[in-house]
Amino acid sequence: MAGRSVSHPLFARFFTRCAPAAERLGGSAHREELIEGLEGRVIEVGAGSGLNFAHYPSTVTEVVAVEPEPYLRARATDAARQAPVPLRVVEGTAESLPVEADAFDAAVASLVLCSVANQATALAELSRVLRPGGELRFYEHILAEEPSLARLQRRVDLFWPYFGASCHTSRDTLRAIEQAGFSVSSCRRFTFRPCLLFAPVSPHMIGRATRP
Ligand SMILES: C[S@@+](CC[C@H](N)C(=O)[O-])C[C@H]1O[C@@H](n2cnc3c(N)ncnc32)[C@H](O)[C@@H]1O
Numbered sequence: 015m016a017g018r019s020v021s022h023p024l025f026a027r028f029f030t031r032c033a034p035a036a037e038r039l040g041g042s043a044h045r046e047e048l049i050e051g052l053e054g055r056v057i058e059v060g061a062g063s064g065l066n067f068a069h070y071p072s073t074v075t076e077v078v079a080v081e082p083e084p085y086l087r088a089r090a091t092d093a094a095r096q097a098p099v100p101l102r103v104v105e106g107t108a109e110s111l112p113v114e115a116d117a118f119d120a121a122v123a124s125l126v127l128c129s130v131a132n133q134a135t136a137l138a139e140l141s142r143v144l145r146p147g148g149e150l151r152f153y154e155h156i157l158a159e160e161p162s163l164a165r166l167q168r169r170v171d172l173f174w175p176y177f178g179a180s181c182h183t184s185r186d187t188l189r190a191i192e193q194a195g196f197s198v199s200s201c202r203r204f205t206f207r208p209c210l211l212f213a214p215v216s217p218h219m220i221g222r223a224t225r226p
Contacts, residue, residue: 064093
């Protein structure tokens with residue numbers, strides 16, 4: 015396997031069980047917005063159980079979905095069989111993508127840059143595998159603009175990653191994307207809180223950025 019191993023058996027089962035409710039409450043619409051209009055070859059990093067797969071339009075010719083966690087990768091492999099476009103699930107991490115450079119028209123990162131071990135390395139990898147002018151589509155929960163919630167997120171991050179499979183609530187992911195050299199063409203911020211427990215991860219963004 016490329017990169018370090020990622021195994022979160024309890025989180026993986028919790029996520030798979032709880033995700034359908036979050037999808038009904040708005041997650042599915044967010045994924046539609048994330049993926050709308052994509053074309054050509056696409057790489058998706060940290061694909062989880064494959065919740066984005068059903069949303070790929072027929073203009074996408076192939077998706078390579080990278081997922082390091084074994085239980086989630088098995089769920090994603092099941093979901094790939096029902097996908098509307100050719101889709102291959104492979105083992106790997108965002109920090110060390112098992113694919114060649116300049117090979118993809120677009121990359122998709124949803125609810126994953128909060129969890130990767132090294133955001134800068136993961137974003138550098140995404141830049142490496144996209145062709146020049148290729149597009150990064152992102153859907154992430156992020157650091158709050160509101161100072162009191164941002165303070166709460168920083169406190170919560172003292173323990174949240176231990177229960178949430180390395181998920182951090184207070185990452186400034188938009189800034190990280192810009193610092194990685196991407197040019198952000200759109201970014202919509204919004205609040206999404208499918209249940210009270212998720213208050214620290216309620217600030218979200220969906221956007222598009224281009225590799226120069
Ligand atoms: C909250 S889940 C989101 C899954 C999926 N992207 C979605 O939108 O439903 C976080 C995902 O990030 C994956 N992940 C964690 N560390 C990773 C890494 N270093 N590289 C790639 N994926 C990683 C986890 O295995 C998990 O599938």
